[in-house]
Amino acid sequence: MDWISKYSEVDNAFGEVIASTHENFTVRAYKPWYENTPEYGSIIVVNCEQLLIIGLVYGSKMETEPGFPTPILLKRMRKDIERDFAGIMDNIMDVYNALSIGFYSNQTIFQRRPPRKPIIHDPAFIPSREFIREFYFSTGSLRVDYLPTLFRSLSSPIPLLEAHFTYISQYLEEEEVLEFIKGVIKPFQELDMENEAIIVKRIASKNLLKS
Numbered sequence: 001m002d003w004i005s006k007y008s009e010v011d012n013a014f015g016e017v018i019a020s021t022h023e024n025f026t027v028r029a030y031k032p033w034y035e036n037t038p039e040y041g042s043i044i045v046v047n048c049e050q051l052l053i054i055g056l057v058y059g060s061k062m063e064t065e066p067g068f069p070t071p072i073l074l075k076r077m078r079k080d081i082e083r084d085f086a087g088i089m090d091n092i093m094d095v096y097n098a099l100s101i102g103f104y105s106n107q108t109i110f111q112r113r114p115p116r117k118p119i120i121h122d123p124a125f126i127p128s129r130e131f132i133r134e135f136y137f138s139t140g141s142l143r144v145d146y147l148p149t150l151f152r153s154l155s156s157p158i159p160l161l162e163a164h165f166t167y168i169s170q171y172l173e174e175e176e177v178l179e180f181i182k183g184v185i186k187p188f189q190e191l192d193m194e195n196e197a198i199i200v201k202r203i204a205s206k207n208l209l210k211s
Helices: 078-084 129-137 147-153 158-169 174-183 186-190 194-209
Strands: 015-020 024-029 043-047 052-064 092-105 108-110 123-125
Touching (some): 015 092, 024 043, 024 052, 043 129, 052 158, 092 147, 147 158, 147 194, 158 194, 174 194
Antiparallel strands (some): 015 024, 015 123, 024 092, 043 052, 052 092, 092 108
């Protein structure tokens, strides 16, 4: 599968990059509704033309654009707002912060910092089940080399890990869950991060086995 071509239809994007560094990036969604946007702890991809940058959503917020007044109270359900107040959300910023945890280039997925940062206005997509599984199993066996990045980049990664492992559970076959729980400690042990390995295995066990 040529994933760059797959994620080149901008009509299928949920938003576009509005800020970036080599470590993380921010995406503004086109529409704020849940069916159009990613969950906390989920994976997203940005098409940078030469490569796809893979991000893990670690935060989001919604606010009015600078210079616009505070929203008035409407006393409506969402479906009624869409029907009765067309365009009212145009000046609302729904933004998502993501850590860069990998990239896709030359038909290969890498679980490390990408060599480039996204450019402002690059489109962002919610990836398919097939892409998520390839992210983890593209070599034929489980890889989670990106997990130590969460401890190095965030002051409190545990809530994110809890959400992330729950998110991952929907993409794993039943027989893969135990393999995943055992495999999460490997990248930490390779970096002599034994305490973090214990924490991650405990969180993975709790959130994958209950899902």
